[in-house]
Amino acid sequence: MSKGENLKFWLRHALLPFALFVLLAGLFELTDWDLRLSAPFFDPMLQFWPYKHSWWAGGLIHTGGKYLVLLCGAGALAAWGGSFACKRLRFWRRTALFLCLSIGLGTGLVSLGKQMTNRHCPWDCDLYGGDVPYVRLFEAPPAGCKQGKCFPAGHAAGGFSLMSLYFALYRRRRLALVGLASGFGLGALFGFGQVARGAHFVSHNIWTAAICWTVALLLYAFMLRTRPMPAAEANR
Template structure:
């Protein structure tokens, strides 16, 4: 049975239906309640200098700046692995998985960045409630005219971590436990990134929901759209093993 044959209604129920249902429920909770404000209020104190953790060593230095380098190193490592597979036969079995992760990171973070550039929503620190100049509005309310365009939604930094949830699909068929570990690691890293930006006043908690669902749908789309039958070593698909040594580029 081919890998694509396994993408039945059960697959779509668990990998698309359930995540979208959970996302919709959580997004509705945040939109209909004040949880964004309640959570952000905990880290804003005018008497202590506003967002008193904005320039902390761990939120700014470790999570914000260091996190960028971690995701960049992961993407470059996967890119190097993919390119190297055209030269060294030892890397051939990593070719499709490496390209898959490169695309998950590039497209996931790219879509979120495009949203930040085009959707007029501000960071918490831009709102009057937190010392800024823009009147606060909920996500689905019209922004108050007369103010500069906001570039604070969705959560860009967290998307770098959430994009790594694509690693789930690398091992989904062959090593289910490792697949779940990859999923958990991507969610945890994106959550840590999101929390770091929350305490700095850069994003509301709900901004991370939209980043994680975008990154997940990108990974799902790539997997179902062309990678589902490729994310296995050639031997697993009955292909003859190629000789060791250099491999000419196609």
Template sequence: MLEPTKLNFDKFVLVHFIIPLLLFVLVLAVLEYFHVDLWIAGHFYNAGLHQWPHKESWLTENVLHVGGRYFTYLLAAAVALCWLISLRADSAFFRYRRHLLFLLISGISGPLIIVLLKNHTHIYCPWSLELFGGDKPYVRLFDYAGGNLEVGHCFPAAHAGAGFTFLNLYFFLLLVKPDYKFYGLCFGLGLGMVYGIAQQMRGAHFLTHDLFALAVCWFSSFVLFMLFFRKQLQWL
């Protein structure tokens, strides 16, 4: 039998929810107030030529965007396969079947929430904005969008979210292999940042789009972890 790891409830919520939430709100407020989105995007946009030089480059488009998408699919398929194998009583993964189910569901939940938000938010991609040669107005996160604007289909960032969804590896390893939990954290953060930076270079997203995707993936994994493993959380 797999011995359950006991976690202090108060400390767990403080470290994994309250502090990250405060940091997220603070960083988002700073980015919005100081127009950091526009400042970063301006470094990737060629105003003289009215174009995004990296929009269709081999590295950012073919490797990190298209190739990254297939890499994410491959990782998701590997997780699904491991969970299916774990359903066999004679499998080496059998005792981890609940943990693998958490990994699978949490890996789907973040990107799904992001897609749902993208279909209802009125925030546009940089390459669509009048500021960068497009025809759409610049609408910040806390601006009033009005009733005449079309849905932007750009916020939060889906591609960065496909990387940040692997932040769930941190929660998975927290119980399965606690000494390796920060490797899971670094993998999810690193993959999401690589995807996000590539899309910023292409003009597809702002930094705040990526930050919001990170928050969605982290907090959705947190909530699901609380639901799946509440018995491991004790009032100590």
């Protein structure tokens, strides 16, 4: 790969996404967008989140989404394991491992962040019937309050981790874009469901998307980017 192509790759996949993330994260930190976007899903009269245990947000998107991501991860793991026994799968061994690691590390880092950042869910905040004062992400956490474990957005990480399909299919551009749209769409859907339930603010999902994208990008750079093309594609 030439220096020009290499520079173009990193500009497109690292610098531009990072600039977009900084812009969005900064806007949410400096404005009340999080509160405005969560407000429609909270009933101030009854002081509760109507969709917290709904069939579509709590059941379909939250519980069903977990099983979908587990199925995808298990499928990639099975393909990786099967590649040692099936000759046709050998070329895709590294790609399958890449998907397993992208899903595992993306969701794992987000889960670790939730344990360390001490940020609370909307439903914990006094603005929404909870007992913890609302603070922005970069403000000091309330003194004497129980530890928060709601940032970044864990459930959305499962969907956003599937943006790794973009890199797994990178040399087949149309399929790669479908993979990107699928992963981003699922992450956004999972994130929307959690916002509707009062489990996360929108900004939590923005940070999660950035983490999952970075994990997939770095794994691709180390594992797949210099991988030779199969003969069938090289001869096209």
